[in-house]
Amino acid sequence: MTPLTQVKPYPFATCPRTGLDLDPEYATLRDAEPVVRVRLPYGEPAWLVTRYADARVVLSDPRFSRAASRDRDEPRLQAQSFAAGILGTDPPQHTHLRAAIASAFTRRRVQQLRARTHEIVTELLDRVVLRAEPFDLVSTVAVPLPVTVICELLGVPVADRQQVQRWSDAALSTSGLSPEQVRENLGQLYRYLARQLAQRRRSPADDLLSALVQVRGEMSDGPQMLHLAVALLIAGHETTVRQIPNMVFALLTHPDQLAALRADASLIPAAVEELMRWIPLSTSACFARYPVVDLELGGVLIRAGEPVLVAMASANRDERAFDEGDRLRLDRIGAPHLGFGHGPHYCPGAALARMELQILLAELLRRFPGLRLARPAAEIDWTTDSLARTPRSLTLTWDVIAVPGGARTLP
Secondary structure, three states: OEOOOOOEEOOOOOOOOOOOOOOOHHHHHHHHOOEEEEEOOEOOOEEEEOOHHHHHHHHHOOOEEOHHHHHOOOOEOOOOOOOOOHHHOOOOHHHHHHHHHHHHOOHHHHHHHHHHHHHHHHHHHHHHHHHOOOEEHHHHHHOHHHHHHHHHHHOOOHHHHHHHHHHHHHHOEOOOOOHHHHHHHHHHHHHHHHHHHHHHHHOOOOOHHHHHHOOOOOOOOOHHHHHHHHHHHHHOOHHHHHHHHHHHHHHHOOHHHHHHHHHOHHHHHHHHHHHHHHOOOEOOOOOOEEEOOOEEEOOEEEOOOOOEEEOHHHHOOOOOOOOOOOOOOOOOOOOOOOOOOOHHHOOOOHHHHHHHHHHHHHHHHHHOOOOEEOOOHHHOOEOOOEOEOOEOOOEEEOOOEEOOOOOEEOO
């Protein structure tokens, strides 16, 4: 069994936290030291897991607790801790919260949502087409699409959506805002949703917030319901906002894969899965699990109570699970990726994100032949103050102008 190792500063500094390049230190660790001691800017030292098989164990084995993080100085990138809510629970409490989400997503609501998502995508792309000029994918599509979908689903009024988006963005900031500003923005979001939930209790509507307040049980009228609503709002759009430009950038900088996708639109669902695997969305492992007993993992003895972080981006590139793991291959068949997590805390918004990404990629490729970056990839400005990496803007252009309805005319 491997003895205690030196504590490494984390995130590693081998590669800048911009672009979609994964720090090569992960590959080195997967081969030589798959479970390693690290220290993040805030919180106690932790073990970092870099291999796929070990990651799945940590994420799904009941010997690892998330609820224990509430009483610990959890390792993290930002001063603010987010142990509360569904991410800070274990079964059976976590099971009850997930059941509340599932009960709110009726078959009728999901069917309506797919049709409405297609309408929103069409409306957004129609505006781009009518302007007939290069456009910023982030501001014109990547932000409004997921924000509109999740806000319509929850029942957030149109007039409030911009402000809600700002509060949500602030919650994920790592350096752009002071800890006090992060807390203030998060507090504003909590107070806003508390008012919305109270209103739904008085006057229910046909939306997800109304469905949630109708759930019966110990969490039906307490802080857990509010935590759940906040988690749904943030998780329901933030990942998709960032992954839309990431995925388009990845495709446009891998022309062979883009050509394959253009030639066969049936690859869209597989493409979304492979892009979720390949793109290192998070700038750091986060949300530590705490073992409740001593155990061995990756040849290392981990004592009860020692936090363990999962480097999902590294696990998703592990050659032991994915042949040519560093290559983007849209025809990949094999192990399921960890882009949406694994185990009890598997992302509750995964189906929603998949649907939005699939519909948008299909329509972008159908309506914009010749779509390409308007400036060299090396000149793209990437975020450096968030838990997730993504371009601040992504200006695109195309050779042939598509018009509403799908017809095409030369510029």
